[in-house]
Amino acid sequence: MTENLPQPTVNIGMVGHVDHGKSTLTRALTGTKTDIHSEEIKRGISIKLGYAETPVYICKDADDNEKYERLPINEECKLKRVVSFVDAPGHETLMATMLSGSAIMDGALLVIAANEKCPQPQTREHLIAIEIMGIKNIVVVQNKIDLVTREKAIESYKEIKSFLKGSIAENAPVIPVSAYHNRNIDALLKAIEDYIPTPNHKDNADPMMYVARSFDINKPGADISTLKGGVIGGSLVNGSLSVGDEIEITPGLQLTKGNKQVWENIFTEVTSLMAGKSPFEKIIPGGLSAVGTKL
Missing domain, CATH: 3.40.50.300 (P-loop containing nucleotide triphosphate hydrolases)
Known part of the structure; x- marks a missing residue:
């Protein structure tokens, strides 16, 4: 079955x-x-x-x-x-x-x-x-x-x-x-x-995801033509995400400008979505998800 x-x-x-x-x-x-x-x-x-x-x-x-x-x-x-x-x-x-x-x-x-x-x-x-x-x-x-x-x-x-x-x-x-x-x-x-009930999520709100980790899925020595962007893993808590969406990652990248350390948000595109072990074109809140990017 x-x-x-x-x-x-x-x-x-x-x-x-x-x-x-x-x-x-x-x-x-x-x-x-x-x-x-x-x-x-x-x-x-x-x-x-x-x-x-x-x-x-x-x-x-x-x-x-x-x-x-x-x-x-x-x-x-x-x-x-x-x-x-x-x-x-x-x-x-x-x-x-x-x-x-x-x-x-x-x-x-x-x-x-x-x-x-x-x-x-x-x-x-x-x-x-x-x-x-x-x-x-x-x-x-x-x-x-x-x-x-x-x-x-x-x-x-x-x-x-x-x-x-x-x-x-x-x-x-x-x-x-x-x-x-x-x-x-x-x-x-x-x-x-x-x-432990299923929580109520705001599926129609702007998407927001808590990121718990990030990782590189490329094998050492991989040809440049086969390289894929970084993957972020975590849980979508509001809204929905689809392949092709532009996302903003905060606080982003730490930079030095003059004598100050500043943070700049990172913008990238969603290239793939996984929830559990299955690929999806769109994910909604609930469970753990992996978001492929162009980073």
Whole structure:
């Protein structure tokens, strides 16, 4: 069963302490490995913002019970929406990267490992960060339950609830999972659908996009005739963008004029649009997008 998927409609941040399983959980939810850079693979931690997406289907099992799946299990499954995930680094030295990612998050999964005391340093810092950024739609994920006994899992749950008390996530659901073994992922998908709604966007307003990163897609040594312009990645929050549109990037380029440092806006043309893994002629708000330019 295959279908052309629509553009993602919501961005969900994956936040929490280093090595608590954010990237593994992203892979369990999407089937995509987000730690793809050589230094990330060598060190075993996320360094850059990772991106992945998944469709969410509501299905009926053999006993006619509703289940939430990332892949259709039968012809009766119905697509609810497509979700984008932003996998943020958990290491303390990479908080600036996490904060840049939080600007494009509509909700968050706060990942907490059941086999460590709660809170760990970045668990606390990431919760403060998403609170400062005004991210109110939160699901707490108690990961690595496969590594602890039932008694320890209950003790960990109580620690998590105590830690969350008085915070923006006090009433957030706590979903136990084993991301490594893909256990209880259906319950997590249901919680995402129940607690992280698709935001309301102004589709008819002037386009505005938050840029989280930029990158060069040309391979080293590429012939000049095949070179392509730079790509900016982020989230369109208002309006729409189409291939051929002229866009303005601010604050732009820093220049020295006389004894002053000034910023000049950059103008360029949209040459391609990608939302998730699919090309589009036009994108609307929601999800993560890549905009090809002539830069």
